[in-house]
Amino acid sequence: MKGTPSFGxxxxxxxxxxxxxxxxxxxxxxxxxxxxxxxxKSKRITRYSWKTKKVNGVRLK
Known part of the structure; x- marks a missing residue:
């Protein structure tokens, strides 16, 4: 096949x-x-003050 069917x-x-x-x-x-x-990338978990984050289903404070 070539063309349109291949793009899928x-x-x-x-x-x-x-x-x-x-x-x-x-x-x-x-x-x-x-x-x-x-x-x-880093040993610390990437967090921001404007974001609530769950790690393994547990919400970080």
Whole structure:
């Protein structure tokens, strides 16, 4: 096949998988870091004052 039918097969693989630290589907295996908690980038969990965050289902204060 070529052309239009082939384009439907281009979005099968996801860019994010489940993170080991926060449990969310935010870990990017290509960049080796989690978009939600920063696993792989920093030892501390990425947090902002304007955001409430849950890590493994537990809300951080």
């Amino acid at each position: 097969k281009m979005n099968k693989g996801g860019s994010h998988i489940r993170c080991r630290r926060c449990g969310r589907n935010s870990y990017n295996p290509t960049k080796h870091k989690c978009a939600a908690c920063g696993f792989g």
